[in-house]
Structures are given as structure tokens and as C-alpha cells.
Amino acid sequence: MTTGKTAASAATSPSEVASLYKYLRVTDVADAMDGIGYFDIGLVSRDVRPLWRGMKFWGEAATLRCVPANRPMWKLDSTEDIVAAHGIWFEEVGRPAGLGDLPPGHVIVTDGGGAREVGFWGSMNAMAAHANGAVGIVTDGYCRDTAEIELQRTPVCAAARGRTIIPGRIEAIEAQVTIGCGGVQVRPGDIVGTDDDGVIVVPAEIAGEVAVHARAVLIADMHARRRVYEKLGRKPDETVDIEAVEAYYAGK
Structure with missing residues (x-):
């Protein structure tokens, strides 16, 4: 061998x-x-688990660091604005560069920054990331729309199931930097995988x-x-x- x-x-x-x-x-x-x-190196917290049975993936880490938002979402004036709340929020606070043109096969590993309950990942943006080449998503924060996540077989591992939306609760501030996720250091290019037993990170070296x-x-x-x-x-x-x-x- x-x-x-x-x-x-x-x-x-x-x-x-x-x-x-x-x-x-x-x-x-x-x-x-x-x-x-x-x-015990690389053992992501047992709270961070696949959202449906039979999920399995391996890929190189693409990292995203989030922090709690330091201001609430402002009051919106119409139903149209409420529907468009995410777009309005991101137009104001922006998004970090670095995750837009990744090669297929990556795992997006998200540091939730300890934010309160917030569905940073949901059935739409997680499915879009998967369609764009991500083999999996891992977060030590929340994921919402979890019934749809399972129905779609979108590969998401999360610490908890949430209900609320991003605006006013969490901001993504850096991409492709060293982060902590579920008590483990994760760097771009480390190997990340999951199955029904949990999530593990293997240092690239x-x-x-x-x-x-x-x-x-x-x-x-x-x-x-x-x-x-x-x-x-x-x-x-x-x-x-x-x-x-x-x-x-x-x-x-």
C-alpha cells in the first residue's frame, strides 16, 4: 500500500x-x-449534525465567518418590502467577497458567531449553494426550512433548527479565513466530512x-x-x- x-x-x-x-x-x-x-482534533461538536439520515459528503473547506448584528432591522413600510427584506438588508450591510467563484466540491463551513436564533441557512440559499457546486454546508448556528432541506436532500449540518431571518440578527463579515466551528479550527482547504455519526475536520497538512x-x-x-x-x-x-x-x- x-x-x-x-x-x-x-x-x-x-x-x-x-x-x-x-x-x-x-x-x-x-x-x-x-x-x-x-x-480529538477535528471532532466538531456533537450538536452539529446532519439534518437528515443518510447524508454523507467530503470536500475541501470554504469558510465563512459571521457575527451578531449590532443593530436591528428597521421597520419596513409595505408587504413588498417585507418580502424583499433580505435584499434590502444586504444592500445596506453588504456581503463578504470570496465565496462566489469556488470550484465544485467544496464544503461551506460557517462560524455562526454565537448569534441568537437566526436561520442563516435555509432551503433557498442552501439549495442554491449546492447547485453552485458545494457538496455540503456545515454551521454551528441555525438552519431553517428544515423540512424542505430534507425533502430537497440539500446537505446541511447544523447545530439547531431556527425560525427567524437574517436581517437585524447576523452579519457575514469574512470569507476564506481561519474560523472556529463547533469548537474546531477550520481553514480554507482543510478536508471536511460528515455522515450519520457527525462532522470531522482534517487539517490539510x-x-x-x-x-x-x-x-x-x-x-x-x-x-x-x-x-x-x-x-x-x-x-x-x-x-x-x-x-x-x-x-x-x-x-x-
Whole structure:
């Protein structure tokens, strides 16, 4: 098997490294990080979880830092203005540059800044981010419209479900900077992933090595589980499809 150092040098960009994580479980990655001495590093708060079962993604981090707004939204004069409240707010306070032209495959990681209940992410803007190439969104704040998020299968992990809108409650002030999310440092280009067990962040400098060790953990576990499947007479499924995993990683 290729060594971690060789794999890291062969995968020269974060997107190439992220491809090494395709089949990995969060637990495989956590085991690999433990194995090289990164105990409990990258474990995003257990409060930050997928909003629907079966969600899984891996990608390079694109970061967004938010803070609580220091002024309320002003009173609006008409139904039309209320419908257009977000546009009016952003015209006044602006938006940070840096997330508009990202390559496909990124994960938008959002530092909610401790703002009170506010649906910074919702069914429309999260779906639009997904359509524009984000493989996932992670926030230690709130997400609203969560029934629609699940119906759309929009990949959002959030700490809580919210009801209110952005104007007057939260401002996005910086993009593509080092942030904290769920108690973990996240930098642009770090590898971020989730599944039903939670969210993990792998620092970019160890991501190639971690992927190699985690792959070995996964394949060993698949062999062990398939032997038990056979003993029980259980029909094999994709979680014990060792051949597919080994074929994908051949030469990587």
C-alpha cells in the first residue's frame, strides 16, 4: 500500500486529496487521526449534525465567518418590502467577497458567531449553494426550512433548527479565513466530512496521510463484517462491497 507521505505528495490539491475520502466513514478518519497522534482534533461538536439520515459528503473547506448584528432591522413600510427584506438588508450591510467563484466540491463551513436564533441557512440559499457546486454546508448556528432541506436532500449540518431571518440578527463579515466551528479550527482547504455519526475536520497538512490509514481501517472492517454477514446468511450490501472500494483506490 502507498505510504501516507507518498499519497499526500501525489494528491497535489485539496480537491484531489478530498477524492481519497470518497468511501471513508467519519469513524475511519477519526481512527486514523488517533493513530498518528491527533487525538480529538477535528471532532466538531456533537450538536452539529446532519439534518437528515443518510447524508454523507467530503470536500475541501470554504469558510465563512459571521457575527451578531449590532443593530436591528428597521421597520419596513409595505408587504413588498417585507418580502424583499433580505435584499434590502444586504444592500445596506453588504456581503463578504470570496465565496462566489469556488470550484465544485467544496464544503461551506460557517462560524455562526454565537448569534441568537437566526436561520442563516435555509432551503433557498442552501439549495442554491449546492447547485453552485458545494457538496455540503456545515454551521454551528441555525438552519431553517428544515423540512424542505430534507425533502430537497440539500446537505446541511447544523447545530439547531431556527425560525427567524437574517436581517437585524447576523452579519457575514469574512470569507476564506481561519474560523472556529463547533469548537474546531477550520481553514480554507482543510478536508471536511460528515455522515450519520457527525462532522470531522482534517487539517490539510495531514489529510493525505490520514486518507491512506483510514482506507486501511475501512477495508479491514469490511472484511470482518462480510465474514459475519456470511455466517448469518445475510445478503451483502454496499457496506461490505470490498471489491468496489479496492477498485476505486487502485493506483491512488
